[in-house]
Amino acid sequence: MERVELGRTGLMVSPAGLGCGGYSRLGMLKGGDEAAAEAVVRHALELDVNFFDTAPAYGTEEVVGRALAGRRDDVVISSKTMYRTRDGEYLSADDILKSIEQSLVRLKTDYIDVFSLHGVTDRHLDYCLENHLPLLEQQKALGKIRHLGITEHFMAEPEHDMLIRALEADCFDVAMVGFNFLNTSARDSVFRLALENNIGTQLMHAVRRALADADVLQGILVGLIETGEVDAAEINIDDPLDFVTSQEGVDSVTEAAYRYCRHEPGVSVVLTGTGSQDHLGQNVKAIMAQPLPVELKERLDTVFGRVRSVSGD
Numbered sequence: 001m002e003r004v005e006l007g008r009t010g011l012m013v014s015p016a017g018l019g020c021g022g023y024s025r026l027g028m029l030k031g032g033d034e035a036a037a038e039a040v041v042r043h044a045l046e047l048d049v050n051f052f053d054t055a056p057a058y059g060t061e062e063v064v065g066r067a068l069a070g071r072r073d074d075v076v077i078s079s080k081t082m083y084r085t086r087d088g089e090y091l092s093a094d095d096i097l098k099s100i101e102q103s104l105v106r107l108k109t110d111y112i113d114v115f116s117l118h119g120v121t122d123r124h125l126d127y128c129l130e131n132h133l134p135l136l137e138q139q140k141a142l143g144k145i146r147h148l149g150i151t152e153h154f155m156a157e158p159e160h161d162m163l164i165r166a167l168e169a170d171c172f173d174v175a176m177v178g179f180n181f182l183n184t185s186a187r188d189s190v191f192r193l194a195l196e197n198n199i200g201t202q203l204m205h206a207v208r209r210a211l212a213d214a215d216v217l218q219g220i221l222v223g224l225i226e227t228g229e230v231d232a233a234e235i236n237i238d239d240p241l242d243f244v245t246s247q248e249g250v251d252s253v254t255e256a257a258y259r260y261c262r263h264e265p266g267v268s269v270v271l272t273g274t275g276s277q278d279h280l281g282q283n284v285k286a287i288m289a290q291p292l293p294v295e296l297k298e299r300l301d302t303v304f305g306r307v308r309s310v311s312g313d
Contacts, residue, residue, distance in 0.1 A: 002014075006114075006200035006268050008200070011200075013050060014049045016284045017078075025060055026275055037060065038067040052064055061103055064107060065107040066108070069108055078202065079116075080115065080151060081115070090127060090131070100112075114146070116148070117149075117150045124162075125162050129169065136148050150176070158178070167190060174202065175201055175202070178204050180208070181301075192266070202269050203267050206270055208313045218240065221235065229306045235303060243299055256292060262289075
């Protein structure tokens with residue numbers, strides 16, 4: 001698989017990355033065991049994927065650590081820390097440092113390539129910049145973290161309020177951003193800033209429920225028609241993506257969604273998460289496929305280009 005540079009980090013990463021969270025969490029959230037989850041991670045290695053994104057909140061760090069044992073120099077590991085407790089209190093300095101140390105132990109490594117503040121929202125960004133960022137900078141100076149990142153809460157902020165301000169502050173090397181053909185709002189904001197400042201991006205939400213479940217999509221589109229974000233005349237509400245599935249050379253909505261995202265300027269890594277080795281292979285193949293036909297991409301942008309209120313979840 002080809003490699004791309006993750007912004008200014010200098011890290012060379014596969015355009016397809018294994019996301020170890022989401023609704024699957026390597027299959028463990030759907031009844032799979034840790035042995036099967038480890039097999040998915042190892043299969044990603046066989047497919048020449050070298051970027052792995054995890055977090056304590058996902059419960060997959062130990063699985064990733066075991067599966068990547070002996071391959072540390074071949075891979076790029078991304079993990080995170082929450083910035084608040086479940087009670088809504090900000091984590092203390094000791095809590096942040098403890099989170100980093102525990103992640104290092106679970107991942108069986110001396111350093112984490114990209115370490116992010118996890119799911120930050122706009123109203124909490126200033127606190128994180130003033131209080132948590134200096135702690136992460138200290139850990140970077142100690143060699144426990146190589147590059148700093150931040151991830152957004154896309155469902156809560158589908159127009160990327162926090163992430164826009166964070167990238168304008170230009171103190172993070174990598175950003176995790178939500179983007180799909182249903183909501184392209186990151187194109188003129190987050191990706192523009194990422195390109196201007198050479199910030200690497202991890203892309204999440206390329207395929208979520210709205211693009212995997214026709215009933216969910218239909219319900220979302222009814223609301224988007226009511227808000228004026230989608231023109232009813234542009235779609236067949238009974239089969240809203242019929243123009244995608246009928247396109248020659250496109251096998252599925254999922255394939256089209258990954259191809260759409262992979263070739264967006266400003267995207268470094270497209271994350272895909274699954275508990276199935278076969279499914280992983282299909283998704284990686286889609287991410288590495290050629291761009292969508294121009295006419296199909298233009299049609300998608302015409303139909304959904306005004307959508308700003310939903311994440312696709």
